[in-house]
Amino acid sequence: MRNISLIFKQFSRTVLLVAGFAAMGFTAHAQADVAKGEAIFKAKCTACHKVDQKLVGPALGPAISSETDDKWLTKWIQNNQALIAAKDPKALKVYNDNNQQGMSVFTELSDGDVANIIAYVRDDYKKLQAAPAAGGANGAAAADNGPSSVMIYALVAVIVIAFIVILVLNRAIGTLEKLLLKKQAEPIEEEAEEEPTATVDRLALAKKLIKNKKLVFFVVVCGTIALGALSWVTMWNTNVHQGYQPEQPIKYSHELHAGVMKINCQYCHSGAYKSKNASIPSLNICMNCHKVVKTESPEIHKIYDALGYDPATQKYDSTKAKPIQWVRIHNLPDFAYFNHSQHTKVAGIQCQVCHGPIQTMKQVYQYSPLTMKWCIQCHKRTEVNYKGSAYYDKMIEVHDRIKNGEKVTEAALGGLECGKCHY
Ligand code: HEC
Ligand code: HEC
Numbered sequence: 001m002r003n004i005s006l007i008f009k010q011f012s013r014t015v016l017l018v019a020g021f022a023a024m025g026f027t028a029h030a031q032a033d034v035a036k037g038e039a040i041f042k043a044k045c046t047a048c049h050k051v052d053q054k055l056v057g058p059a060l061g062p063a064i065s066s067e068t069d070d071k072w073l074t075k076w077i078q079n080n081q082a083l084i085a086a087k088d089p090k091a092l093k094v095y096n097d098n099n100q101q102g103m104s105v106f107t108e109l110s111d112g113d114v115a116n117i118i119a120y121v122r123d124d125y126k127k128l129q130a131a132p133a134a135g136g137a138n139g140a141a142a143a144d145n146g147p148s149s150v151m152i153y154a155l156v157a158v159i160v161i162a163f164i165v166i167l168v169l170n171r172a173i174g175t176l177e178k179l180l181l182k183k184q185a186e187p188i189e190e191e192a193e194e195e196p197t198a199t200v201d202r203l204a205l206a207k208k209l210i211k212n213k214k215l216v217f218f219v220v221v222c223g224t225i226a227l228g229a230l231s232w233v234t235m236w237n238t239n240v241h242q243g244y245q246p247e248q249p250i251k252y253s254h255e256l257h258a259g260v261m262k263i264n265c266q267y268c269h270s271g272a273y274k275s276k277n278a279s280i281p282s283l284n285i286c287m288n289c290h291k292v293v294k295t296e297s298p299e300i301h302k303i304y305d306a307l308g309y310d311p312a313t314q315k316y317d318s319t320k321a322k323p324i325q326w327v328r329i330h331n332l333p334d335f336a337y338f339n340h341s342q343h344t345k346v347a348g349i350q351c352q353v354c355h356g357p358i359q360t361m362k363q364v365y366q367y368s369p370l371t372m373k374w375c376i377q378c379h380k381r382t383e384v385n386y387k388g389s390a391y392y393d394k395m396i397e398v399h400d401r402i403k404n405g406e407k408v409t410e411a412a413l414g415g416l417e418c419g420k421c422h423y
């Protein structure tokens, strides 16, 4: 029994040590906020903002450094459209001062993420002001984000729980020991610091440990919890293909076409604003340029081969055509209905909110998890902007008709729209 107490003491010490290290990691993590903010800023904001200059949106350094109401800033960054819809005076002023261009909505950013971005922008702006010549010097070292905050919280939680369990068990064992000793009418021994000196002692100790039911139980419980947690996480991540980046048959680059050349997404994904599917462009769209651009490139010759086009004679021979098989990246299961126009045209959500910085991708990858949780979270957070939307005007009209007891047909509810019945 006393040995068990000793073991627990040692175990508690180890746990304390681990907790200490974890706490050190935690503070180091807290200091890394700026780096994390920089990473998010680079991924989500640099398409439209620079810290020190106006780009699409205003220079963020002066704007964020002079803004003292961080709560407002957070609201703005997460969902500026909701603020504008709610006629928030400050938001309206920013919106009107910038010719009502409109900024994307970032409902996926947590308050912590936004705080990191704000910290980064302020920090970077301070540095830029201090050393205006060293402009781009602080661009590096953003890649290492450290462990995710969920992992750290989980680790801390596990350590705390383990610690409490140890304390409770230790108490219980102490009491039991005393009871037992009293029963045997033995004097209560002082806990001598007897270290097991020989291997024989260790062996005996190990045997005792295995025989000790409580300890075995404790270990089994811990093991079960760990295994359970592992399988839980594994199961949740099954069929989630975030980051999926397959090799495509032609080395087509969005960075070049959509980023550098600034070809509008709609030029190729013509369905994105008017139908369910954004659609992948047919190679004829590529030919609008590539009939004359880069005609010598082997990658472009793949387009020619696919269309049965002969660049020498400039003639198409459809018998030689063999369509390109693009590898599909985003793919919801058939039982889930997702409609692009509902989100891009009606809700006004920018492609990048869901697909990430496509215009910087040499090779497209799946940026969002596309899980049900992802859809639901955005639906819970995003305020619908119903002002000036023909759809909602119609809804309000229908509501009024119902109120007045008038006849309402399915046609009035939009039942004649092609997309309601057709994929
Ligand atoms: C698609 C372009 C776009 C993206 C991406 C974008 N912004 Fe903006 N942002 C704008 C525009 C445009 C404005 C000016 C207001 C308006 O027209 O609605 C603005 C305004 C702002 C303002 C208010 C500035 C002021 O004068 O008070 C802040 C703060 C801001 N953006 C932060 C961010 C952050 C942080 C990100 C990244 C998470 C981001 N923006 C991403 C376009 C964008
Ligand atoms: C010049 C034509 C062109 C332009 C412009 C273009 N794309 Fe694409 N896009 C393609 C082609 C071709 C593919 C299929 C090959 C691939 O995945 O790279 C594709 C694939 C994609 C995919 C992945 C589709 C899948 O399989 O799940 C997304 C998402 C996407 N584009 C979004 C965008 C966005 C957002 C923009 C605007 C910033 C844009 N594209 C601009 C041609 C274009």
Ligand code: HEC
Residues within 6 Å of the ligand: 250, 251, 252, 253, 256, 257, 263, 268, 281, 282, 283, 285, 286, 287, 288, 289, 290, 293, 294, 297, 298, 299, 300, 303
């Ligand atoms: C608006 C014109 C335009 C359209 C449309 C267009 N491209 Fe391009 N593309 C270019 C230009 C210009 C370049 C060459 C840039 C350079 O000089 O390196 C290029 C380069 C490329 C390259 C790199 C060739 C190499 O060897 O460097 C590939 C591959 C390519 N395009 C594929 C496509 C595909 C596939 C499509 C259709 C989905 C497409 N492009 C649509 C203008 C276009």
Ligand code: HEC
Residues within 6 Å of the ligand: 265, 266, 269, 272, 273, 276, 277, 278, 279, 280, 330, 331, 332, 333, 338, 340, 343, 344, 349, 350, 351, 352, 353, 354, 355, 370
């Ligand atoms: C609200 C989130 C969201 C927005 C905004 C969004 N997409 Fe998508 N996109 C998706 C989802 C989800 C899929 C997968 C659809 C499926 O598998 O049925 C997808 C698939 C695609 C595909 C693959 C082909 C297809 O049609 O399924 C392309 C290309 C694409 N999106 C381009 C775009 C472009 C371009 C824009 C901006 C005009 C855009 N998306 C805006 C969520 C979004």
Ligand code: HEC
Residues within 6 Å of the ligand: 107, 332, 336, 337, 338, 339, 342, 343, 346, 347, 349, 353, 354, 370, 371, 374, 375, 376, 378, 379, 382, 383, 384, 385
């Ligand atoms: C970035 C935020 C965002 C994400 C992510 C998102 N949605 Fe939406 N969704 C909206 C908004 C906003 C509307 C309301 C549009 C409107 O009518 O004004 C909407 C509307 C819808 C509607 C129409 C609901 C109705 O009452 O008619 C469907 C269906 C839908 N979304 C499905 C999905 C699915 C499926 C996914 C995930 C694959 C998804 N959405 C992801 C923002 C989002």
Ligand code: HEC
Residues within 6 Å of the ligand: 415, 416, 417, 418, 419, 420, 421, 422
């Ligand atoms: C109320 C539901 C509904 C609406 C709304 C609707 N359709 Fe249809 N549509 C159907 C059904 C069901 C069929 C299949 C009929 C059949 O096979 O005999 C069909 C068949 C078709 C066909 C023939 C397809 C074929 O293979 O023969 C076309 C084309 C079509 N619809 C186009 C449209 C267009 C365009 C719109 C929008 C203006 C639209 N539909 C709106 C239900 C609808």
